[in-house]
Amino acid sequence: MFIAKVKGTVVTTHKVETMAGKKLLVVEPLQVDDPSGQFRPTGRCLVAVDNIDAGVDEIVLVTQGSSARMTESTGNAPVDCVVIGIIDSVCVQGKAVYSKG
Amino acid sequence: MFIAKVKGTVVTTHKVETMAGKKLLVVEPLQVDDPSGQFRPTGRCLVAVDNIDAGVDEIVLVTQGSSARMTESTGNAPVDCVVIGIIDSVCVQGKAVYSKG
Amino acid sequence: MFIAKVKGTVVTTHKVETMAGKKLLVVEPLQVDDPSGQFRPTGRCLVAVDNIDAGVDEIVLVTQGSSARMTESTGNAPVDCVVIGIIDSVCVQGKAVYSKG
Amino acid sequence: MFIAKVKGTVVTTHKVETMAGKKLLVVEPLQVDDPSGQFRPTGRCLVAVDNIDAGVDEIVLVTQGSSARMTESTGNAPVDCVVIGIIDSVCVQGKAVYSKG
Amino acid sequence: MFIAKVKGTVVTTHKVETMAGKKLLVVEPLQVDDPSGQFRPTGRCLVAVDNIDAGVDEIVLVTQGSSARMTESTGNAPVDCVVIGIIDSVCVQGKAVYSKG
Numbered sequence: 453m454f455i456a457k458v459k460g461t462v463v464t465t466h467k468v469e470t471m472a473g474k475k476l477l478v479v480e481p482l483q484v485d486d487p488s489g490q491f492r493p494t495g496r497c498l499v500a501v502d503n504i505d506a507g508v509d510e511i512v513l514v515t516q517g518s519s520a521r522m523t524e525s526t527g528n529a530p531v532d533c534v535v536i537g538i539i540d541s542v543c544v545q546g547k548a549v550y551s552k553g
Numbered sequence: 554m555f556i557a558k559v560k561g562t563v564v565t566t567h568k569v570e571t572m573a574g575k576k577l578l579v580v581e582p583l584q585v586d587d588p589s590g591q592f593r594p595t596g597r598c599l600v601a602v603d604n605i606d607a608g609v610d611e612i613v614l615v616t617q618g619s620s621a622r623m624t625e626s627t628g629n630a631p632v633d634c635v636v637i638g639i640i641d642s643v644c645v646q647g648k649a650v651y652s653k654g
Numbered sequence: 655m656f657i658a659k660v661k662g663t664v665v666t667t668h669k670v671e672t673m674a675g676k677k678l679l680v681v682e683p684l685q686v687d688d689p690s691g692q693f694r695p696t697g698r699c700l701v702a703v704d705n706i707d708a709g710v711d712e713i714v715l716v717t718q719g720s721s722a723r724m725t726e727s728t729g730n731a732p733v734d735c736v737v738i739g740i741i742d743s744v745c746v747q748g749k750a751v752y753s754k755g
Numbered sequence: 756m757f758i759a760k761v762k763g764t765v766v767t768t769h770k771v772e773t774m775a776g777k778k779l780l781v782v783e784p785l786q787v788d789d790p791s792g793q794f795r796p797t798g799r800c801l802v803a804v805d806n807i808d809a810g811v812d813e814i815v816l817v818t819q820g821s822s823a824r825m826t827e828s829t830g831n832a833p834v835d836c837v838v839i840g841i842i843d844s845v846c847v848q849g850k851a852v853y854s855k856g
Numbered sequence: 857m858f859i860a861k862v863k864g865t866v867v868t869t870h871k872v873e874t875m876a877g878k879k880l881l882v883v884e885p886l887q888v889d890d891p892s893g894q895f896r897p898t899g900r901c902l903v904a905v906d907n908i909d910a911g912v913d914e915i916v917l918v919t920q921g922s923s924a925r926m927t928e929s930t931g932n933a934p935v936d937c938v939v940i941g942i943i944d945s946v947c948v949q950g951k952a953v954y955s956k957g
Contacts, residue, residue: 453803463641470623484762484763504770508647513779520835521620521833528623537771538769540767541766542765543766544762560746561745564741564742565741568715568738572739577715598656598686619821631721632724633717662946663946665943666917666942668942669917670927680946680948701858732940734921756937757901786901787864820921825935
């Protein structure tokens with residue numbers, strides 16, 4: 453899994469039937485920058501199915517590959533990326549890198 | 554999943570039988586460029602099975618890996634990349650990055 | 655899937671039993687270079703099982719991951735890369751990038 | 756699999772149900788640096804489920820992809836990265852690169 | 857699959873039960889360097905389960921992902937990388953890049 457920031461949303465009307473009703477988010481993977489003790493943006497983006505009603509700017513946990521189909525809403529759909537949790541805190545080498553709210 | 558632009562088509566006559574009748578597209582993954590609020594081409598290309606009759610220059614949603622087999626047309630075929638939707642709009646940080654037509 | 659050029663062959667005598675009799679090819683992924691309208695070599699190489707009797711210098715279609723096991727000859731073997739077709743032509747933005755023979 | 760250093764922990768309260776009770780670690784993949792005979796940090800981070808009660812700064816073995824679900828605790832969960840062992844020693848070209856404790 | 861050189865070994869005592877008895881190798885993926893007609897080291901390393909009793913400095917064939925579980929010894933284990941053969945020879949563009957012994 454990786455840590456990501458929710459950047460926005462994607463809308464598709466004409467799509468494979470099993471994708472109907474799924475909320476799609478643009479997520480940017482984040483790296484942990486040791487010296488500064490902060491997240492470092494990667495400039496890359498992926499599209500993930502939202503399983504937990506995440507909002508823009510929230511820090512989330514994302515799963516890729518076949519494991520992205522191991523949630524109730526993604527079961528047999530052609531989904532390879534899914535948000536599985538909203539992150540409360542990240543602690544690296546004993547220091548808080550991130551703490552929500 | 555990732556956002557991609559349809560660049561062209563691939564034709565193969567001599568192929569594995571289960572690939573018969575599948576339309577193959579050249580797709581280029583796109584990144585979202587924050588400052589300019591536009592898509593950024595990556596210069597890379599992949600070949601994806603078309604599930605939704607997408608045309609050249611259309612912006613589409615692409616799934617990779619085993620999840621690419623989770624569509625009616627790709628079922629048990631040796632397919633690791635599939636177009637699953639035509640994108641209508643992408644919104645990042647509250648601003649429209651892309652809007653179709 | 656990706657477009658690749660067949661570069662050569664690999665021979666292994668001492669191997670896992672289920673790999674017996676499989677022809678192994680060295681393949682180099684190619685990118686499509688927009689301005690020149692030609693393939694661009696990547697300098698990387700992978701080893702793929704040959705399913706269609708491809709020869710050196712031929713341009714082929716390659717599938718990776720678990721989907722590489724979805725062919726008659728690769729069924730339950732530890733194969734993660736397979737050649738599934740010989741490419742006749744690639745057309746990008748309406749222009750022929752490649753045409754066989 | 757790859758060699759990684761445990762850097763910290765991730766806490767998520769609001770998450771997919773099947774992730775309840777799983778301990779999440781921030782892990783950094785390490786490379787083996789031939790000339791110096793030491794590990795080389797990569798600056799990247801992933802989030803892995805902990806299966807073996809690993810502590811911060813420990814050197815561990817990490818599995819990715821669908822294989823990350825092949826442990827008792829990750830069975831049908833949307834997990835694509837898991838710690839499967841604490842590394843005692845790594846030996847490269849006959850020299851000890853790492854030896855625990 | 858990819859061509860790799862066996863660089864060393866990894867020992868883990870405290871690990872997931874299904875990993876017991878598996879020999880772990882550090883392997884470095886190699887690229888084929890066209891102009892010189894030789895292998896080019898990549899400086900990256902992975903940990904693979906050894907299925908064929910490979911020794912340090914041997915050139916081997918490695919499979920990744922779920923396909924790494926398609927061997928007798930890796931069946932249901934959390935293994936995503938496995939050595940499936942010792943390479944005898946690699947021939948690129950009609951020239952021998954490598955020949956064992």
